[in-house]
Amino acid sequence: MFKSSLLMDLIRGMKYLHNHDIAHGRLKSRNCVVDGRFVLKVTDYGYNDILIAQGIDNDHEKPEELLWTAPELLRSSSRRRKGTFAGDVYSFAIIVQEVISRSAPFCSLDMPPKEIISKVKEPPPLCRPVVSLDEAPLDVIQVMKQGWSEEPDKRPSFEEIFKQFKNITKGKKTNIIDSMLRMLEQYSSNLEDLIRERTEELEVERQKTDNLVAQMLPRSVAQALKTGKPVKPEHFNEVTLYFSDIVGFTTISALSDPIEVVDLLNDLYTCFDAIIGLHDVYKVETIGDAYMVASGVPNRNGKRHAAEMANMSLDILHCIGTFKMRHMPELRVRIRIGLHSGPVVAGVVGLTMPRYCLFGDTVNTASRMESTGLPYRIHINQSTVDVLNSLKMGYKIQSRGMTELKGKGIENTYWLVGREDFDKPLPIPPDTQGGSNHGIGLDEIPPDRRQKFLERQKKMG
Structure with missing residues (x-):
């Protein structure tokens, strides 16, 4: 684009001079100047007229000053003084070679200027610069070679050169x-x-x-942390908490490779996560096989927290009834679920990996409801029963009787067994068909892993 712009400016300048019947006579790259706007301008035209008017002889110019001079002008000093249009075209062709190759005229010949001038002046053979076809478009090289033709009549005029260059640049602005x-x-x-x-x-x-x-983290908490605001602990008068645990998880871990345990928990909790997304609940955390969920915190929802948690628990119990481990599909996965309603305090703990945590006796009680529950059972406390009954949504609740809760004493607890409009099948609790409540029986372990379990038990004493 730079080369094209400079050459186009030169062509316009010479076309203007020739249209006004002015032959330059001394055209060379040394009198083509570029201004601050990168526009090429032609100088020194009319210089020969001054020399002729002053009677100054310029026949003894140095050979390096004549490299742009046409052969017919080299042979006649009188014609060289006046200059010709065809001679200007030859000079232009030599300048094109300089622009294309970005080097001096006839640089490829590796000869002194005096010898070059002698060969140009007296052919044959014809002496011209050598330009590679890879250095410029073929159309430009053709115009250049036409311009330095040995016969002046065969050289194109600047009007013709201008048209050819416009075709080469496809009419685009080249400034x-x-x-x-x-x-x-x-x-x-x-x-x-x-x-x-x-x-x-x-x-x-x-x-x-x-x-x-x-x-x-809850969105409100995350937004506060992103803006650098402190997150103050908040008190909630009544929420419902969910705890669940896998029955015999220690035994399952002993029978499984580490990657199989990870796959089990990932598959199970992916299933649980899909369920909790359908309810107004917040997943607090998972620790190993323990799964903790809350409703009514961080977003208060009136008395609905108990119903949301009860509905979620029934859906999870239905899901676990059909869940199978990839590496031990014949061994059924059973969970215990515990619910409890009451007040909590919620806040963010820690600066590195901050966690949204719940504190209060309600958390401890909910955990005890889970640990004292039974497989495939939803164990609920009196506080949750009272809230569910007040909602009058048709929850089916059975009394378990007096149950000892570690650190809490003996309390009357209940089983949530369904809802009037809940028609999804639930797994049958093993306490009605035999089996262990807090572990896995030896007869349940797959034969190919049973020996591994027995050897482990023997090592433990």
Whole structure:
């Protein structure tokens, strides 16, 4: 683009001179100057007229000054003083070679200027610069070779050269500044599109990050932490908590490889996570095989917290009834579920990996409800029963009787066994068909893993 712009300016300048019947006579790259706007301008035209008017002889010019001079002018000093249109075209062709190869005239010949001038002046053989076809478009090289033709009549005029160059550039503006401005405009437009595209990508990534943080912390808490605001502990008058545990998880872990345990928990909790997304609940945390969920915190929902938790527990119990381990599909996975309603205090603990934690006696009691429960059973306390009964949504509750809760004494507890409009099948609790309440019986262990279990028990004493 730079080369094309400079040559086009030179062609326009020489076309203007020839149209005004002025032959330059001394055209060479040394009198082509470039201004601050990168526009090429032709100088020294009319210089020969001054020399002729002053009677100054210029026959003794140095050979390096004559490299741009046409052969017919080298042979006649009188014609060289006046200059010719065809001679200017030859000089232009030599300048084209300089621009294309970005080197001095006849540089490829590796001869002194005096010898070059002698060969140009007295052919054969014809002496011209050598230009590789790879250095410029073929059309430009053809114009250049036509311009330095040995016969002046076969050289094109600058009017013809101008038309040929317009065809080569396909009519595009070739001024460097115009091209730079056009490039800047295009770059600015592309930059706006790029910024818009990057902003959209950033927004997508930000939403992903926000969603990920929202899964780890409540949205209100996450927003406060992002803005640097302190998160004050908050008291909730009444919430319902859910705890669940896998029966015989220690035995299952002993019978499984570490990766199999990870796959088991991942499959199980992925199933649970899908269920809790259908209810107004908040997953507090998982520790090993323990799963803790709350309703009514961090978003208060009136008395609905007990119903949301009861509905979620029934859905989870239905899900666990059909769940199978990948590595031991014949061994059924049983869980104990415990619910309790009461007041809690919630707050963020820690600066590194901050956790949203619940504190209070309600948390301890809910944990005890789970640990004293039975497999495939939803164990609930009197406080949760009272809230469910007040909602009058048709929950089916059976009395378990007096149950000792560690650290709490003996209390009357209940089983949640269904809801009037809940028609999903639930697994049969093993306490009605035999089996262990807090472990896995030897006869339940798959034969191929039973020996491994017995050897482990023998080592433990």
